[in-house]
Amino acid sequence: MIHPLAVALVIVTGALAVFGIASTVLGKPPGRPLVLAVGVVEALLVVQALIAAVRVFGGARPVETSTFLIYLVVSVCVLPFFLQFARAEPNRWGGTVIAVAAVAMGVVVLRLLVLWAGTSA
Amino acid sequence: MPDAAPRRRATATGPGRVLIAVYAIFALSATARAGVQLATKFHEAPLAYLLSAFSGVVYILATVGLARTGPSARRLAWTAVTIELVGVLVVGSLSVFDRVAFPSATVWSGYGAGYGWVPLVLPLLGLFWLYRTGRNGPEKAR
Numbered sequence: 387m388i389h390p391l392a393v394a395l396v397i398v399t400g401a402l403a404v405f406g407i408a409s410t411v412l413g414k415p416p417g418r419p420l421v422l423a424v425g426v427v428e429a430l431l432v433v434q435a436l437i438a439a440v441r442v443f444g445g446a447r448p449v450e451t452s453t454f455l456i457y458l459v460v461s462v463c464v465l466p467f468f469l470q471f472a473r474a475e476p477n478r479w480g481g482t483v484i485a486v487a488a489v490a491m492g493v494v495v496l497r498l499l500v501l502w503a504g505t506s507a
Numbered sequence: 508m509p510d511a512a513p514r515r516r517a518t519a520t521g522p523g524r525v526l527i528a529v530y531a532i533f534a535l536s537a538t539a540r541a542g543v544q545l546a547t548k549f550h551e552a553p554l555a556y557l558l559s560a561f562s563g564v565v566y567i568l569a570t571v572g573l574a575r576t577g578p579s580a581r582r583l584a585w586t587a588v589t590i591e592l593v594g595v596l597v598v599g600s601l602s603v604f605d606r607v608a609f610p611s612a613t614v615w616s617g618y619g620a621g622y623g624w625v626p627l628v629l630p631l632l633g634l635f636w637l638y639r640t641g642r643n644g645p646e647k648a649r
Contacts, residue, residue, distance in 0.1 A: 450543075450547075452543060452546075453543050456539055456542075456543060460539065464535070468528060468531075471524065471527075471528065472528075475519075475520060475521075475524060477521065479521055479522055479524050479525055480524075482522075482525045483524055483525055483528040486525060486528040486529055486532060487528065487532070490532045490536075
């Protein structure tokens with residue numbers, strides 16, 4: 387893991403959640419800007435997962451390595467599904483569906499950070 | 508745009524989809540957590556870890572019940588969400604009053620305090636939503 391990237395991800399997932407809730411408040415279905423925002427966050431999550439995976443298989447041992455790896459997989463799998471679900475019924479609530487996923491991914495990144503903090507090289 | 512719904516409004520529409528999203532997250536996290544606990548340290552706290560797995564199954568069933576449409580899905584959702592409410596209240600109380608029985612955390616420990624109390628609020632919202640969508644008569648879809 388790269389610490390600044392993880393911290394950035396906590397902030398961006400928070401921002402995505404705000405974006406999603408705002409689109410619900412404004413009564414708009416998830417449009418192109420929201421889809422792009424999800425894409426950017428997802429891309430960052432993928433980059434982080436790749437870096438972390440490379441380092442784990444390179445010998446780094448976070449506390450509870452198996453839990454760490456499961457969190458890594460979850461961190462990249464959830465947003466695409468939720469985006470799909472949010473757009474399947476295009477109404478105002480799609481934004482909040484994305485916000486739920488964004489908050490969850492923020493928590494996942496925080497958990498990753500905590501586990502990584504106890505890593506022995 | 509409501510479908511030609513037979514009397515009841517489907518649970519998987521409008522704000523119900525947000526509810527399903529939260530349920531799906533909990534289904535995933537509870538199940539994954541229980542999986543790791545059971546696989547790596549089952550002997551440490553068998554009761555807590557089995558409860559963890561049980562809560563995961565309850566969340567999965569609630570998610571499926573809410574996400575699908577029809578009388579049997581609705582029954583499934585009612586049952587799962589009710590069990591969820593009883594579970595969080597019973598396990599929450601036990602974890603507060605009898606710490607020895609629950610040395611290790613489950614989703615429902617401390618009434619879900621470790622998950623921002625969402626496990627306590629979620630079943631109440633779920634029951635409310637099932638009640639609201641279950642009443643007869645056309646509902647205004649937003």
